[in-house]
Structures are given as structure tokens and as C-alpha cells.
Amino acid sequence: MKKKLIILISLILIIFMISVLSRPKTKPTTSPSFSPSPKNQFNFNGFNPQDSTQQTPDDLKYSQALTELHQQYPWYSQLPIETSEYRIIYDFDKQSFRIRLLTQPSETIKQVAIDKLKAIGVDLNKFSYYFLEK
Numbered sequence: 341m342k343k344k345l346i347i348l349i350s351l352i353l354i355i356f357m358i359s360v361l362s363r364p365k366t367k368p369t370t371s372p373s374f375s376p377s378p379k380n381q382f383n384f385n386g387f388n389p390q391d392s393t394q395q396t397p398d399d400l401k402y403s404q405a406l407t408e409l410h411q412q413y414p415w416y417s418q419l420p421i422e423t424s425e426y427r428i429i430y431d432f433d434k435q436s437f438r439i440r441l442l443t444q445p446s447e448t449i450k451q452v453a454i455d456k457l458k459a460i461g462v463d464l465n466k467f468s469y470y471f472l473e474k
Contacts, residue, residue, distance in 0.1 A: 419460075421453075424442065425442055425449045425453075426441050437470070439453045439469055440471075445473045457469065
């Protein structure tokens, strides 16, 4: 009888452990409820109007600098040019295009890269270029 009681208690204990371990460990989160809001109404939580007084002049300076860059270098937005054979960037320190050859160098690949510079509007009489070979 004692043996049957121990088996019964062990069985109840095992069933209890299984049920406890099979429960989710975290409580399910409730999804937030959304209520309709009037059109054109924005949430400005965390907005500091004093931050915008500096942001506007900075945005204007950035815009002006970008405009000047595109006026002086109209092809700049089309760089880098990358193919499986070469990569072209403009090096502002050297005031020159760097054409890095990614495969074995050949005159054909070099000429294709030069033609690509011409195709995006680069005046090669005004801007120089050099090659870096693998």
C-alpha cells in the first residue's frame, strides 16, 4: 500500500510539474488601443521649439553647401561608379578621379572607365584621373 501511495504522489507531482512548466513564462501583453484622431493633428511629445531655432539655419547651410557642390561638380551625385571591373570615385584631396581596377588591367577596361566618366558629364580637360591596379 505504501508503495502505491508513493507512485500516486509521484504521478500527481509529475503532472503538476508538467502543467507548471508548459505555461508561458511572461504575461501576454495587451495590444494598444488606437482611437481615431482628427486629420492633420501631430504628436509633438518631446518637441523642444528651441531646438528648431538652430536646426533651420543648419539645414539652410547644408542645403547651400550641397547646391554649391552640385554646381561645381554636377556629376558628383552619380558617383561612385561601380562595376565588376572597376570602381570610380572622386578624390577631393587630390582633385582627381581614382579609378580602381578590380580585375587584371587592360587598355579596354581603362578606356571603358574613361568613357563612363565622359558619359556622366565629366570634362576630362578640366579634371584629371589616375588608375590603381590590383
